[in-house]
Amino acid sequence: MLVLKEFSKKICLGTAQFSNKPYSIKNKSKILSTKDVGKIIKIAKSKKIHFLDCSENYTRSIEKISKLKNLKSFKIILKISSPKNISGKNYVSLQILKLQKILKKLRIKRFYALMLHDCRNLSIRDINKVKSLFKITKNKKISNLFGISIYSQDEFFKINRYIKISIVQGPINFFDRTLLKNGFLKLLKKKNIKFFARSIFLQGVLLQKTENLNSFFYKWNKQFKDFESFCIQHKLTKIEACLSYIMQIKYIDHIVIGVLSSNEIKNILNTKLVRTIKFKDLNFGKNRNLLFYPFNWKLK
Numbered sequence: 516m517l518v519l520k521e522f523s524k525k526i527c528l529g530t531a532q533f534s535n536k537p538y539s540i541k542n543k544s545k546i547l548s549t550k551d552v553g554k555i556i557k558i559a560k561s562k563k564i565h566f567l568d569c570s571e572n573y574t575r576s577i578e579k580i581s582k583l584k585n586l587k588s589f590k591i592i593l594k595i596s597s598p599k600n601i602s603g604k605n606y607v608s609l610q611i612l613k614l615q616k617i618l619k620k621l622r623i624k625r626f627y628a629l630m631l632h633d634c635r636n637l638s639i640r641d642i643n644k645v646k647s648l649f650k651i652t653k654n655k656k657i658s659n660l661f662g663i664s665i666y667s668q669d670e671f672f673k674i675n676r677y678i679k680i681s682i683v684q685g686p687i688n689f690f691d692r693t694l695l696k697n698g699f700l701k702l703l704k705k706k707n708i709k710f711f712a713r714s715i716f717l718q719g720v721l722l723q724k725t726e727n728l729n730s731f732f733y734k735w736n737k738q739f740k741d742f743e744s745f746c747i748q749h750k751l752t753k754i755e756a757c758l759s760y761i762m763q764i765k766y767i768d769h770i771v772i773g774v775l776s777s778n779e780i781k782n783i784l785n786t787k788l789v790r791t792i793k794f795k796d797l798n799f800g801k802n803r804n805l806l807f808y809p810f811n812w813k814l815k
Contacts, residue, residue, distance in 0.1 A: 522762065523784055527566035527592070527711055528559050529773030533576035545775055549579045554777040556583055562784055568684075568711075568771050570594035570632060571613060581620045590627035592682070592711075593617065594664060595648075597633045598641040607648045614657050628660035628682050634670040639677075646678050664713070666808055668699050684771065686714035689721060689742060689760050690797060691807040700766035713771040715761050718809055722753050729814050735806055738797045745795055755787050760794045 533552050547555075567589045569577060580586070593614070598606045618625070629652060631645055649661045662682030665671050671683060683703055685694045691714070694700065703710050716722050720732065725739040732739065746756050761770050774780045805811045 522758075522786075522788060523562045523564055525762070525767075525769050526559075526564045527568050527769045527771045528555070528564055528780075529568045529713070529771045530576045530580065531570070531573050532773045532775050533579050534573040535575040536573075547579070547775065549582050551776065552576075552579045553583050555774060555780055556580070558777055558780050558784075560585075560588060565590050566627070566769060567591045568594070568713075571617065572596060572632060577617055577620060581622070586621055586623060591621065591623065592628045592630055592662070593626045593658075594630045594632040597631060597637065598644040599637060600633065606644050607651060610648050611651060611655070611657075614652065618657065625656055626658040628662050629658045630662040630664055630682060630684060631674075632664055634663050634665050634674060637670075637674065642674055642677050645674075649678060665694075668694065668697070671699075680708055682709045682711065684711040684713050686717075686807065687712040687761065687764065687767070688715045688717050689757055689794065690717060690738065690799070691803075692796065693803075693807065695764070700764070704766045709768040710766060711769045711771055712761055712764075712767045714809075715770055715772065716754075716757055717807075721757055731812055731814050732806070734802065735799065738799060741795070741797055749789075749792055751787075751789070751792075754783070755789075756794075758783070758786050759788045759790070759792065762788055763790050763794070 533547055535546050565588070567580070567586075569580065569591055571577070571593065595610060595614070601609065614626075614629070629649065637645075652658050653661075660681040661678065662684060663671065663674055663680055664684040666686065671680070674680065687694055700710055720728070721742065725736065725743060728739065742753070742756070745751075746753055749756070751759070761767065772783060774783065799806060
């Protein structure tokens with residue numbers, strides 16, 4: 516069994532749930548108050564969780580976090596918008612102004628890292644805009660480290676040809692093991708690039724009972740049932756299985772976890788973690804990307 520200290524130091528606290536827009540399947544309506552956010556941050560700090568995963572696109576989350584004290588003890592990663600999502604020719608100048616405003620609001624000198632939020636379908640022109648932005652933010656000491664949030668290995672290789680990457684964030688969970696193929700994480704480690712695993716619960720879908728799933732997921736009913744059988748066989752809860760699976764992957768530096776309450780973060784930190792189980796690889800066929808990538812979900 517893994518000890519709490521070993522587990523907690525790997526956690527990067529996600530802040531998508533702090534926004535005014537419900538983020539996961541599990542949360543369809545709850546909006547956290549600044550007081551709720553403060554309780555979660557306080558527990559994170561007491562358990563030596565040092566990373567915060569933020570985004571300029573998480574509505575009001577920055578606003579709530581900014582009202583808390585002593586944020587300097589956290590290493591704040593800020594995800595920024597892609598050039599393809601911002602019209603006009605002033606992407607770099609607009610982003611610089613926005614970043615300076617956020618730094619001032621959070622009362623910190625610099626970000627631990629800036630991370631491009633959506634790397635799908637970027638043109639070379641878009642990549643060069645991001646390259647210019649990163650160069651200016653380094654000169655202005657806004658951030659020294661730069662990263663990308665990806666869905667596929669191809670996105671990394673395309674961007675890394677033009678930009679020096681220090682951090683990669685991508686989805687890995689009991690179902691989606693795409694980024695484990697071809698020794699990708701080992702390659703990142705050789706390049707001294709840190710990897711942050713996100714979507715470890717598949718936006719909460721893996722924690723739901725199969726019979727309670729949205730009808731969109733029925734086509735994978737067998738795989739969800741197989742996962743439940745695996746948990747029963749090894750006497751694990753679903754959260755124990757998901758976290759244990761992630762923690763046994765050698766080249767993951769940190770895991771991004773979002774919570775909706777102080778009780779949730781306590782429960783996660785007290786989860787039983789095991790290393791002695793062989794985790795079954797499930798077959799999803801050609802429709803795998805419909806399930807793995809939430810932007811493809813057509814919920815009913």
